[in-house]
Amino acid sequence: MALHAEQRQHIETLIRLGEGRDAEPFGYRDVIQRSWQRCLGEYRLDPGRPRPVRVLTQQALRDHQESVDELLHVARAGVDRLFGQVAQLGYVLLLTDRRGITVAFRGHGEQDRALRRAGLYLGADWDERYAGTCAVGTCLHDGQAITCHQSEHFDATHIALTCTAAPITDPQGRVMAVLDISALQSPRSQESQTFALALVNLYARMIEDAYFLHRYRDCLILRYDTAREFVHLNGRGLIAIEEDGSVIAANHGGRALIDEHLRRWPPWSADWRPGATQLFDAELGDLLGIPGSGEDQIRAFRARANDTTCFVTLLEPRGRPPAARAAREEAPTPVPALDRLAADDPAMHRVLKLARRLRHEDVSVLISGETGTGKEVLARALHDSGKRADKPFVAVNCAAIPESLIESELFGYLPGAFTGGRAKGMRGLIQQADGGTLFLDEIGDMPLPLQTRLLRVLAEREVMPLGAETPVRVDIRVVTATHRDMTELIAAGRFREDLYYRLNGAQLRLPALRERADRHHVIRCVHAALQEQRGQVWHLRADAVSALLAYSWPGNVRQLKNAIAFAMATAERDEITLHDLPEECQAGAAPSLLVTTPTPLAPEPAASEDGQALLELLQRSAWNVSRVARELGVSRPTVYRRMRRHGLVAPNHQPAS
Numbered sequence: 001m002a003l004h005a006e007q008r009q010h011i012e013t014l015i016r017l018g019e020g021r022d023a024e025p026f027g028y029r030d031v032i033q034r035s036w037q038r039c040l041g042e043y044r045l046d047p048g049r050p051r052p053v054r055v056l057t058q059q060a061l062r063d064h065q066e067s068v069d070e071l072l073h074v075a076r077a078g079v080d081r082l083f084g085q086v087a088q089l090g091y092v093l094l095l096t097d098r099r100g101i102t103v104a105f106r107g108h109g110e111q112d113r114a115l116r117r118a119g120l121y122l123g124a125d126w127d128e129r130y131a132g133t134c135a136v137g138t139c140l141h142d143g144q145a146i147t148c149h150q151s152e153h154f155d156a157t158h159i160a161l162t163c164t165a166a167p168i169t170d171p172q173g174r175v176m177a178v179l180d181i182s183a184l185q186s187p188r189s190q191e192s193q194t195f196a197l198a199l200v201n202l203y204a205r206m207i208e209d210a211y212f213l214h215r216y217r218d219c220l221i222l223r224y225d226t227a228r229e230f231v232h233l234n235g236r237g238l239i240a241i242e243e244d245g246s247v248i249a250a251n252h253g254g255r256a257l258i259d260e261h262l263r264r265w266p267p268w269s270a271d272w273r274p275g276a277t278q279l280f281d282a283e284l285g286d287l288l289g290i291p292g293s294g295e296d297q298i299r300a301f302r303a304r305a306n307d308t309t310c311f312v313t314l315l316e317p318r319g320r321p322p323a324a325r326a327a328r329e330e331a332p333t334p335v336p337a338l339d340r341l342a343a344d345d346p347a348m349h350r351v352l353k354l355a356r357r358l359r360h361e362d363v364s365v366l367i368s369g370e371t372g373t374g375k376e377v378l379a380r381a382l383h384d385s386g387k388r389a390d391k392p393f394v395a396v397n398c399a400a401i402p403e404s405l406i407e408s409e410l411f412g413y414l415p416g417a418f419t420g421g422r423a424k425g426m427r428g429l430i431q432q433a434d435g436g437t438l439f440l441d442e443i444g445d446m447p448l449p450l451q452t453r454l455l456r457v458l459a460e461r462e463v464m465p466l467g468a469e470t471p472v473r474v475d476i477r478v479v480t481a482t483h484r485d486m487t488e489l490i491a492a493g494r495f496r497e498d499l500y501y502r503l504n505g506a507q508l509r510l511p512a513l514r515e516r517a518d519r520h521h522v523i524r525c526v527h528a529a530l531q532e533q534r535g536q537v538w539h540l541r542a543d544a545v546s547a548l549l550a551y552s553w554p555g556n557v558r559q560l561k562n563a564i565a566f567a568m569a570t571a572e573r574d575e576i577t578l579h580d581l582p583e584e585c586q587a588g589a590a591p592s593l594l595v596t597t598p599t600p601l602a603p604e605p606a607a608s609e610d611g612q613a614l615l616e617l618l619q620r621s622a623w624n625v626s627r628v629a630r631e632l633g634v635s636r637p638t639v640y641r642r643m644r645r646h647g648l649v650a651p652n653h654q655p656a657s
């Protein structure tokens with residue numbers, strides 16, 4: 001075989017390497033140099049004697065194909081689709097088995113002879129031991145995707161080729177095949193193949209997952225992703241499980257999750273493996289109860305390994321009476337008042353699950369959470385969904401009532417019980433809640449003497465109004481809320497421990513808005529509630545939603561509500577854009593080039609009472625219109641126009657009466 005200059009130079013480089021005259025040939029990647037060293041030292045390949053790729057006989061090829069029959073069947077669609085994407089660019093496609101034998105091939109008929117000469121053909125053996133450094137062989141050796149570009153090939157016969165290969169692993173993580181695309185000609189630089197590498201990797205993963213789904217079609221499979229939108233399409237992780245939640249097998253993503261879990265929680269015994277309930281920090285019933293039809297068939301859980309929210313769907317085996325269905329039948333009946341408070345947040349899911357169980361019970365509930373997280377909203381939903389729903393819900397903010405009045409407000413008083421009281425006396429709030437729910441907000445602020453009296457009410461179910469001599473029986477359910485650390489208050493002697501335990505029959509801990517995975521749902525609810533309240537529709541444009549999702553909300557749902565109310569008050573049209581939001585919420589917004597649709601001009605809405613938020617901003621800035629304009633990101637004339645629309649006049653500009 002006549003060699004051209006480039007081939008001779010290539011051979012010379014390898015001979016120098018083999019003889020130790022050039023330990024590190026310049027410009028070659030480590031992964032390639034390691035393979036060259038194997039070819040020279042371990043396989044004893046002679047660079048001076050280039051040879052074409054070995055092609056198997058028809059019979060031997062058939063034997064290899066039969067051994068991967070199942071994979072070939074599953075991979076066909078992926079192979080055809082990838083070839084469809086790269087054929088126009090001059091690539092051919094090879095699928096090899098774990099020995100490096102080409103068991104499937106897609107090429108171009110008109111190049112048949114050239115391809116055959118280059119070894120790009122059905123039955124070709126691309127094992128590194130025989131063919132030297134090449135994409136398939138080196139990928140098989142390293143178990144990693146790789147591009148072998150032109151002179152990176154060991155054998156001088158192949159130095160015109162560019163080949164990119166990715167491993168396809170079986171559910172145990174062993175390489176079972178290699179997917180490769182190769183071209184006879186290509187640009188000089190190896191970087192020209194970066195996109196090929198990404199594409200081959202993507203299709204290798206897809207084939208691997210298709211094989212996994214086929215192989216475990218008779219098992220329950222959990223499919224998950226960190227993006228809700230991708231779970232059904234191309235969920236990153238697949239985990240086949242037994243009906244008791246133990247893991248049978250996992251794909252690439254699933255194995256990474258298991259490994260991460262084991263790293264974070266090293267087991268006592270070497271062969272212990274986490275089950276699905278440990279991986280997703282969930283109860284088996286919740287996993288098996290993921291809805292199979294209706295809704296969107298997805299539920300959110302928090303992966304214990306990395307504390308991220310995963311969206312999980314359950315694939316049930318065909319033709320077998322599934323355990324999942326039985327679990328689903330036991331699934332709790334919907335409770336709209338509670339269900340609407342959350343969508344896809346695992347912490348909220350847990351809170352609402354407990355609330356659902358407790359809603360008809362008389363057990364005292366303590367709701368904790370940062371200010372504005374919706375503690376009162378939850379208390380009311382608990383009441384509205386329970387057996388006391390048609391009885392009163394009386395809310396008392398212990399921090400808002402002056403200490404001197406709280407006793408009489410709560411316990412009531414008889415006529416003439418104290419000076420300054422009403423002549424007819426007053427039924428206290430505890431009595432007003434009779435039959436229903438008494439909600440004590442900011443319970444940590446209740447004065448100590450009153451804590452003792454409240455304890456007595458709870459113990460004896462009786463209330464003694466001021467000035468009365470006989471107690472009055474009351475039937476109340478007590479729900480309390482606090483944003484404080486109650487154990488600290490107890491330690492400081494500011495809260496009675498015995499009362500705390502009586503109030504804390506069960507605790508519901510609300511997560512902060514910034515921690516919630518279902519912020520989008522909360523934004524939608526708050527927006528809908530405000531529209532309903534105002535009887536007007538405002539469209540929330542995508543750039544505004546994106547900013548609302550990105551902001552950290554130190555004031556939680558209350559701050560979110562204020563921000564949307566502010567935007568409704570200041571928006572120039574019936575559409576809320578990024579620039580209508582309070583300035584602090586605009587900072588984390590996605591670049592505005594995401595929003596390219598021009599918005600049609602709409603007529604200015606009529607003046608309404610929604611100037612409240614603008615008024616507050618003006619007051620906060622001491623009626624400095626320039627500062628307000630800066631904060632809102634609009635011009636001064638715009639602020640004046642909005643002020644006129646809402647009838648707002650600065651105090652020093654009031655018309656003389």
Ligand SMILES: Nc1ncnc2c1ncn2[C@@H]1O[C@H](COP(=O)(O)OP(=O)(O)OP(=O)(O)O)[C@@H](O)[C@H]1O
Pocket residue numbers: 340341369370371372373374375376377378441442481483522525526529557558561
């Ligand atoms: N799911 C929701 N949908 C609509 N609005 C909500 C929701 N949750 C809370 N809000 C609104 O957010 C505000 C704060 O809620 P809430 O008063 O229940 O919070 P909180 O935790 O009790 O606050 P604090 O600790 O200050 O007492 C209220 O205006 C409430 O209407």
